[in-house]
Amino acid sequence: MPGDRGRAPEDTDASLPHEDALLVVRAAEGDDEAFEALVHRHAPVLLRLATRLLGSPTEAEDAVQEAFVSAWRKLPEFRGDARFGTWMHRIVTNRCLNVLRSRQPVAALDSVAEPQAPEHQVSPPRAAEGRAAVQDLSRAIEGLSPEQRVCWVLRELDGAPYESIAETVGISPEAVRGRVFRARRYLTEAMAGWR
Amino acid sequence: MAMNEGGAPGGTSYEDVPEDEVLSCGRELAQVWEQAETGEPDPHTAGCPHCAEALRALRSLEAVVARARDDEPQERPWDTAALAGRVMDVVRLELRPGRTLPLGEADEDAWIVEAAAARTFRAAVESLPGVRAGSCRIEADPQDTGRPASAPPVGWLPRGPARVRIEVQVGLSWNLQLVADEVRARIVAAADRELGMRVAAVDVVIADLLDDAGNAGNAGNAENAENAENADTEGRQG
Numbered sequence: 527m528p529g530d531r532g533r534a535p536e537d538t539d540a541s542l543p544h545e546d547a548l549l550v551v552r553a554a555e556g557d558d559e560a561f562e563a564l565v566h567r568h569a570p571v572l573l574r575l576a577t578r579l580l581g582s583p584t585e586a587e588d589a590v591q592e593a594f595v596s597a598w599r600k601l602p603e604f605r606g607d608a609r610f611g612t613w614m615h616r617i618v619t620n621r622c623l624n625v626l627r628s629r630q631p632v633a634a635l636d637s638v639a640e641p642q643a644p645e646h647q648v649s650p651p652r653a654a655e656g657r658a659a660v661q662d663l664s665r666a667i668e669g670l671s672p673e674q675r676v677c678w679v680l681r682e683l684d685g686a687p688y689e690s691i692a693e694t695v696g697i698s699p700e701a702v703r704g705r706v707f708r709a710r711r712y713l714t715e716a717m718a719g720w721r
Numbered sequence: 722m723a724m725n726e727g728g729a730p731g732g733t734s735y736e737d738v739p740e741d742e743v744l745s746c747g748r749e750l751a752q753v754w755e756q757a758e759t760g761e762p763d764p765h766t767a768g769c770p771h772c773a774e775a776l777r778a779l780r781s782l783e784a785v786v787a788r789a790r791d792d793e794p795q796e797r798p799w800d801t802a803a804l805a806g807r808v809m810d811v812v813r814l815e816l817r818p819g820r821t822l823p824l825g826e827a828d829e830d831a832w833i834v835e836a837a838a839a840r841t842f843r844a845a846v847e848s849l850p851g852v853r854a855g856s857c858r859i860e861a862d863p864q865d866t867g868r869p870a871s872a873p874p875v876g877w878l879p880r881g882p883a884r885v886r887i888e889v890q891v892g893l894s895w896n897l898q899l900v901a902d903e904v905r906a907r908i909v910a911a912a913d914r915e916l917g918m919r920v921a922a923v924d925v926v927i928a929d930l931l932d933d934a935g936n937a938g939n940a941g942n943a944e945n946a947e948n949a950e951n952a953d954t955e956g957r958q959g
Contacts, residue, residue, distance in 0.1 A: 542936070544929060548890065551855040552843070556817035556836035558809065565808050569801045574793070587804055594808040598815065660789045682786050707751050711742070714778040721781045 546610045554601045561601070565594055568611055572618045578683045579622035579676060581664060589625055593617045616694045619676060623695070626672035659720050666716035670709050677702050678709035744771040754779050822859055823880040824917050831917070832877070835859050838916060842887060845911035846904050851892030855928055860884045862921035882921035885912075890929040901925040 546567070552560035569590060576586035597604075597617055604613065667675060676695060680686045681702075688706075692699040742750045746769050753775050756763050766772040819835030835858075843854035862884040873879045885908055891900050905923040912918040 544890065544931075544936070548853055548855045551888070552839075552857075555839060555856060555858070556819050557840060557843075558812055558816060559840070561812060562805060562809050565805045566801060569804055570799050573799050573801075573804070578793075591804055591807050595811045598808075598812045602817070656785075656788050657792075659785045660792055663785050663789055683790060703755075707754065710754065710779065710782065711750070714782045717782055717785060718778070720785065721778060 543609050543611075547606065550601070550604065550606060550610050553598070554604060561598055564610060568614055569594075571611070572614055575615065575684065576618055576622055578679050579619065580625060581667065585625060586622075589621045590618055593621045596621075619680070619694050623672055623676050626675060659717070662717060662720065663713070666713050669716065670712060674705045674709040674712070677705040678713075681706045744769075744775055746771040748772060750775055820859075821877040822883060822918065823878060826919075827880045829880075833916060833918070838912075838918065841911055841915050842885060842908050845907040845915075846887060846889060849900070849903055849907065851895065851931065852900065852904065853890040853931070855888040855890065856926075857885065857887045860886070864921065882919040883912075884922045884924070885920055886924040886926065888926040888928040890931050891927060892931050897927055901927070 546564065549560040549564050549567075553564060572590045572593065573583075573586055576589045577583050580586050580589065593614065597614060604610075608616075667678075670678060673695075677691055680691045680694065681688070686694075688699045688702045691702045695702065738749055738751075744750060744753065746765070748765070748769070748771070753766060753772050756766065757776055757779060766776075817836065819839075821832045821834055822838055823829075824831035824833050838859055839857035842857050842859075846852055846854040859878075860883065861878045862882045887904065887908065889900070889904055891897070904925045908923050909920055912920040
């Protein structure tokens with residue numbers, strides 16, 4: 527007989543793939559409570575990803591919400607050959623790509639990434655300078671094309687390998703390298719004032 | 722500002738490299754940056770002021786990016802509960818309850834949807850220590866001969882006893898035959914007492930073995946689906 531080692535239901539960890547696999551099977555068979563557990567496990571990571579991709583927490587929440595709903599609909603066909611987290615990562619990324627594409631004309635109008643030079647000639651306190659540089663970077667990112675932006679964020683902020691970005695976005699690793707290079711090129715010019 | 726998508730970076734030479742992306746020393750910017758990223762040593766770059774300038778630009782950008790990453794709150798106060806609530810509001814409008822299964826005797830008219838019955842069975846099985854339930858499917862028992870002649874509507878099982886197939890993950894310390902028997906007993910009891918469902922047979926599939934910490938055993942999840950059928954024969958009744 528097994529000892530007294532019943533599991534603690536609250537002791538969940540999204541890094542436990544077999545727990546995900548179990549919940550995914552249940553959810554695919556129509557168990558909405560299992561799906562709700564998956565939402566709780568994966569929402570924080572996906573919200574961070576979407577916020578990085580979109581630059582707006584509000585839009586990120588909408589994107590992640592829609593991604594989960596779409597995942598519920600597609601679950602019966604989910605073969606389980608990828609991990610649930612990887613699958614959701616892909617759905618959220620592509621949802622964000624579509625959001626960026628749909629808002630591109632607006633973004634292009636109000637942020638034709640004027641390279642932002644530091645306002646002070648006299649060196650301001652270092653911390654404030656760092657913050658200002660980060661703000662300029664955020665503005666500059668708005669000037670990237672949606673495709674460049676997604677590849678660059680996954681590479682530079684998420685630290686993903688080119689191959690996995692390629693898989694997520696559905697293009698070749700070489701094309702990903704091209705987009706990341708274009709993004710870096712654009713951003714180094716936009717941030718030239720900070721050198 | 723260069724915004725075209727066509728340009729590829731890389732260590733090999735590319736046609737149509739824009740003029741301003743070829744450094745004065747003749748190196749392509751993309752190549753210099755890529756070498757910096759892969760850490761590939763290059764005696765030319767080490768001593769070339771043009772390459773050094775190009776690398777300074779990249780490093781300077783990287784420094785701001787690192788700062789941006791550090792500035793991100795580790796745990797944003799995400800309102801995950803509210804998000805989950807909104808997701809589940811939609812999900813519950815689009816439930817997949819599965820097929821409709823008979824409850825009670827042949828001449829009764831009581832039914833339950835498969836998802837609800839499966840939930841009951843999974844909960845019953847998980848009352849065993851160290852046991853987690855995964856897939857749970859419920860079929861009509863093919864050996865049952867006393868069924869009414871009229872065919873049930875689509876998505877409804879004919880009245881008669883059911884056959885349950887359940888996949889479980891079990892702790893390593895379980896004897897597999899014993900745990901299969903226990904799982905079977907819990908399901909039969911829950912079917913009888915909680916649902917009033919007649920169950921003819923229960924197929925138990927040991928889909929995974931868990932160590933004491935609840936981690937899956939040597940068999941990764943990908944292989945387990947294939948192994949399941951082998952374990953199935955161990956757990957099958959009669």
